[in-house]
Amino acid sequence: MIFISALLLAIVILGLPTLSPLPRVAAVNRSITLEGFTSAWNATSKPNPAITVTQGDSVSLQLSSGDSALHRWFVDVDKNGPTPDCPGADICSSTFSTSTVLTFTANFAPGTYTYYCSIHPATMLGQFVVNPSSVGGTTLPTNRPTLVAPYLGLASALAILVAVATYIYRAGSKEKKN
Ligand SMILES: [Cu+2]
Numbered sequence: 001m002i003f004i005s006a007l008l009l010a011i012v013i014l015g016l017p018t019l020s021p022l023p024r025v026a027a028v029n030r031s032i033t034l035e036g037f038t039s040a041w042n043a044t045s046k047p048n049p050a051i052t053v054t055q056g057d058s059v060s061l062q063l064s065s066g067d068s069a070l071h072r073w074f075v076d077v078d079k080n081g082p083t084p085d086c087p088g089a090d091i092c093s094s095t096f097s098t099s100t101v102l103t104f105t106a107n108f109a110p111g112t113y114t115y116y117c118s119i120h121p122a123t124m125l126g127q128f129v130v131n132p133s134s135v136g137g138t139t140l141p142t143n144r145p146t147l148v149a150p151y152l153g154l155a156s157a158l159a160i161l162v163a164v165a166t167y168i169y170r171a172g173s174k175e176k177k178n
Contacts, residue, residue: 027133028054033062036071036096038120048126051115053106055133064099071096075115075128077108082121092118106130 030053034041041048043066053059063073076082078089086092093102110132117124 027056027058029058029060031060031062033064034073035064035066036069036073036117036124037066038069039123041117041124041126046123048124050127050129052129052131054131055106055108055110057106059102059104059106061093061102061104062099063093063096063102065097068097070119071124072118073102073115074118075113077113079113082114082116082118082125084116084118086118095119 072095074092113128
């Protein structure tokens with residue numbers, strides 16, 4: 001019994017410092033509005049508006065045509081230029097002369113991409129930046145000990161309970177003998 005108690009105590013001592021909460025990534029729903037004009041998105045000029053998201057974000061793109069011309073938004077995920085790979089590696093809206101909504105998850109590698117209108121790629125293009133998901137500016141640890149740590153903490157709490165119960169049981173046995 002003493003051996004088991006000592007073992008449990010050792011587990012508790014080793015486990016306690018790891019009782020820290022696991023950092024979590026906040027996946028965000030991003031709503032972005034773009035109005036198409038043959039001259040540029042949102043009637044800007046070069047550069048067109050830059051879009052910045054975080055990897056894992058759910059992006060809802062509200063697209064409309066400001067000049068009644070036909071447009072089609074796509075982001076060049078495979079970085080092969082203004083040729084739309086739809087369906088394929090690129091993420092593309094349907095063609096629209098009024099409006100459409102495109103929803104997708106930005107689950108591709110962090111980096112700087114270009115988005116275009118496939119019909120007017122020379123003027124309707126801008127940066128699409130995917131930032132790595134992070135908490136407090138540091139990239140999330142994905143190594144095993146860090147992920148297992150909270151469970152060790154839970155095991156420690158359980159071990160304390162068992163140790164206390166053992167102590168009470170032993171104290172009770174001694175009283176019976178006396
Ligand atoms: Cu266009």
